[in-house]
Amino acid sequence: xxxxxMVGVMTNPGVFADLAALRGCWHPAGFSADLDAxxxxxxxxxxxxxLWRGRDGAVRVLSDVCVHRGTALSLGWVSGDEIVCAxxxxxxxxxxxxxxxxxLSDPSQVPAKARVPAFRAQERxxxxxxxxxxxxxxxxxxxxxxxxxxxxxxxxPYVWGCDxxxxxxxxxxxxxxxxxxxxxxxDPARPVVPRHDVRTEGHVLRYEIVRxxxxxxxxxxxxxxxxxxxxxxxxxxxxxxxYTIALRLGWGGERxxxxxxxxQPVAAGRCAGYVVIGRNYNLDQDxxxxxxxxxxxxxxxxxxxESQRPDRVPxxxxxxxxxxxxxxxxxxxxxxxxxxxxxxxxxxRMTSS
Ligand code: FES
Ligand SMILES: [Fe+2]
Numbered sequence: 001x002x003x004x005x006m007v008g009v010m011t012n013p014g015v016f017a018d019l020a021a022l023r024g025c026w027h028p029a030g031f032s033a034d035l036d037a038x039x040x041x042x043x044x045x046x047x048x049x050x051l052w053r054g055r056d057g058a059v060r061v062l063s064d065v066c067v068h069r070g071t072a073l074s075l076g077w078v079s080g081d082e083i084v085c086a087x088x089x090x091x092x093x094x095x096x097x098x099x100x101x102x103x104l105s106d107p108s109q110v111p112a113k114a115r116v117p118a119f120r121a122q123e124r125x126x127x128x129x130x131x132x133x134x135x136x137x138x139x140x141x142x143x144x145x146x147x148x149x150x151x152x153x154x155x156x157p158y159v160w161g162c163d164x165x166x167x168x169x170x171x172x173x174x175x176x177x178x179x180x181x182x183x184x185x186x187d188p189a190r191p192v193v194p195r196h197d198v199r200t201e202g203h204v205l206r207y208e209i210v211r212x213x214x215x216x217x218x219x220x221x222x223x224x225x226x227x228x229x230x231x232x233x234x235x236x237x238x239x240x241x242x243y244t245i246a247l248r249l250g251w252g253g254e255r256x257x258x259x260x261x262x263x264q265p266v267a268a269g270r271c272a273g274y275v276v277i278g279r280n281y282n283l284d285q286d287x288x289x290x291x292x293x294x295x296x297x298x299x300x301x302x303x304x305x306e307s308q309r310p311d312r313v314p315x316x317x318x319x320x321x322x323x324x325x326x327x328x329x330x331x332x333x334x335x336x337x338x339x340x341x342x343x344x345x346x347x348x349r350m351t352s353s
Pocket of ligand 1: 070071085
């Protein structure tokens, strides 16, 4: 008789994101502002993490599992440069080593095994980025977000029940705007996707489109176009594998807007999208207006994307049906496989079941 676990695998083989390979990439794990309140729990690629700021202000990241009894270290508190476990008060430094065990008559007599895994982190663009293994590529450069002539506002995180690749593909999907966001990002009377070519350069995909868009709506006057009629918007996309996008919008003048979007692969079927939006116009506009706009857009997308089956992007090009206007998804799926970030789960699971 075929074991039940194996039946599931045999009827649902496929090429999906490879969580082990994704450890060697930078991923968002929180907004910088979230760390101000003390230690924070996060999950990345199924790994529970605790993040806190050390005395020097730099972010520390450890496994969120105390080596003593498995308590979440994020329940504890920061003392000096260390985090203190809430259960028995063991103290850990940013390198993951336990430095004191209060139950011992000499608390500093700590056995060498008393340590938890430590990971690398950096803060940039108001986001905390974590890599669980040596990162293969640096973060994308978005100088606008570090330019004093621009203002930035964050939105999200948007926590969805799908894999990070589904969320990224949705952000790059050009055909859905008039259908899912009529009046906000697209015009149902203009459903044709403009021609665009995707260039894959190493781990970065680049493409751009010029399209008539929905005019600024009265509810959300967030874009930089000034004319009343259908404006022309130039959108330049950079998709940095695996899950980060820099999108630059222009209307032919000085006004510019940049979107940094990064999806956190929380676990195989769960993700969280972080958005940082920069602009060099309407500098005094209330941040909440842009946040409300993004909440609306991401809310419209979430319903559709969470209904997709499978809940993870199938990276085998024979899966799903691709037409020419899906060129970005095709290039993305090819590049993720070419870089070893998506792999067949079939043989591995066959041998382990
Ligand atoms: S479980 Fe953390 S100190 Fe005991
Ligand atoms: Fe959308």
